[in-house]
Amino acid sequence: MLPLIGIALFLNLLVVCLLLYRWQTHDREAVGQRLGHYVKQAADVTSQAAVQRAAARELTGWRALIRQLSKLLELSDGSWSRGVEHRLIQAGLPLKTSELLVICLGTTFAGAVLCLLKGGLTGAVVGGVIGYLAPFLFLRIKIKRRARAFNAQLGDTLILIANALRTGYSFMQSIEMVAREMLPPISVEFGRTLKEMNLGVPTEEAMSNMAKRVDSDDLDLAITAVLIQRQVGGNLAEVLDNIAATIRERIRIKGQIKTLTAQGRMSGIIVSLLPVAMLLLLQVLNPGYSNILFTHPTGQLMLGAAVGGQLLGIVAIQKIVNIDI
Numbered sequence: 001m002l003p004l005i006g007i008a009l010f011l012n013l014l015v016v017c018l019l020l021y022r023w024q025t026h027d028r029e030a031v032g033q034r035l036g037h038y039v040k041q042a043a044d045v046t047s048q049a050a051v052q053r054a055a056a057r058e059l060t061g062w063r064a065l066i067r068q069l070s071k072l073l074e075l076s077d078g079s080w081s082r083g084v085e086h087r088l089i090q091a092g093l094p095l096k097t098s099e100l101l102v103i104c105l106g107t108t109f110a111g112a113v114l115c116l117l118k119g120g121l122t123g124a125v126v127g128g129v130i131g132y133l134a135p136f137l138f139l140r141i142k143i144k145r146r147a148r149a150f151n152a153q154l155g156d157t158l159i160l161i162a163n164a165l166r167t168g169y170s171f172m173q174s175i176e177m178v179a180r181e182m183l184p185p186i187s188v189e190f191g192r193t194l195k196e197m198n199l200g201v202p203t204e205e206a207m208s209n210m211a212k213r214v215d216s217d218d219l220d221l222a223i224t225a226v227l228i229q230r231q232v233g234g235n236l237a238e239v240l241d242n243i244a245a246t247i248r249e250r251i252r253i254k255g256q257i258k259t260l261t262a263q264g265r266m267s268g269i270i271v272s273l274l275p276v277a278m279l280l281l282l283q284v285l286n287p288g289y290s291n292i293l294f295t296h297p298t299g300q301l302m303l304g305a306a307v308g309g310q311l312l313g314i315v316a317i318q319k320i321v322n323i324d325i
Contacts, residue, residue: 089213091142092185100135107131146185147216153186154218155251158244162237171226171236172197189214203230218247261321268317272310 084097095103111131115123157178164174172194179191189210196206207223222243229236282290293299 086212087139087143090146090215091139092146092188093139093142100139104132104135107134143215147214150185150189150214151216151218151247152251153182154216154222155244155247157182157186157190158222158240158247162240162244165237165240171203218250221246257323261323264317264321268314268321271317272314275306275310 081097084100088095088097088100108128108131111127111129111134112124113127115127115130160178160181161171161174164177165171169177175190175194175197179187179194181187182190192213193206193210196209197203201209204227207226211220211223222240225239225243226236229239279290293303
């Protein structure tokens with residue numbers, strides 16, 4: 001009975017989403033058809049090509065559906081909305097806060113339905129919480145990976161800028177070269193900074209905006225040096241070379257620390273996974289032996305304490321092996 005209820009709820013939600021999407025796009029399609037009739041009569045070949053290019057940039061598929069549903073859940077411009085939007089920019093994801101909220105609601109419903117089939121109402125609650133937190137966990141992982149990739153490219157980027165300055169290029173031309181020659185994500189961020197500068201944003205403000213988007217200590221160091229040089233003068237190429245050497249040395253030391261702490265990190269992983277592996281092994285060999293942990297109140301309390309202790313141990317080991325440079 002529960003699987004049928006879950007399937008029915010999913011189908012009802014799908015129908016509601018499609019109806020909302022159709023309702024949101026009906027008026028726009030009608031206006032577009034009327035405007036297209038007049039444009040077709042009055043426009044020449046050049047204007048028709050421009051209309052086709054604009055239509056090609058329209059969002060389609062699942063992204064268009066998410067955009068339409070997000071308009072129904074527009075949030076006020078509060079601190080939470082701005083914070084999530086900032087994290088989306090740091091992750092390099094072309095989403096708005098309301099669109100992320102739509103995705104969270106979808107994963108919450110999917111997790112609740114899937115766990116409802118196995119664990120009943122309690123499983124549905126747990127699955128819904130996990131489904132809601134899953135997009136934020138993915139967002140956090142995406143931010144860390146992007147920042148790591150950016151830091152790996154920063155040393156070579158600073159050397160490229162310094163060499164360009166020595167050959168007679170201006171600072172803006174050097175940034176344009178980085179945006180053109182380097183690979184993402186650093187080319188994307190420098191390209192965005194270049195666009196801001198071309199639109200009239202002061203160089204200091206554009207560089208500060210990039211530092212806020214990336215949230216990298218190495219980039220903060222480089223931008224601080226650039227801003228100081230623009231105020232007091234000096235050889236910017238030499239300063240960037242020294243910063244690039246410092247960044248490379250930090251990367252080298254971090255690699256050595258990672259090698260020296262490999263045994264500790266591996267021990268932490270093994271110790272963390274060993275109780276889970278033993279529980280799974282007992283469930284396979286003798287299921288009745290460990291079922292009391294899940295059915296008896298004392299066993300559930302012991303299981304919760306064990307999970308809490310495991311989490312505290314993982315956090316402690318991570319604090320020990322992660323050394324800031």
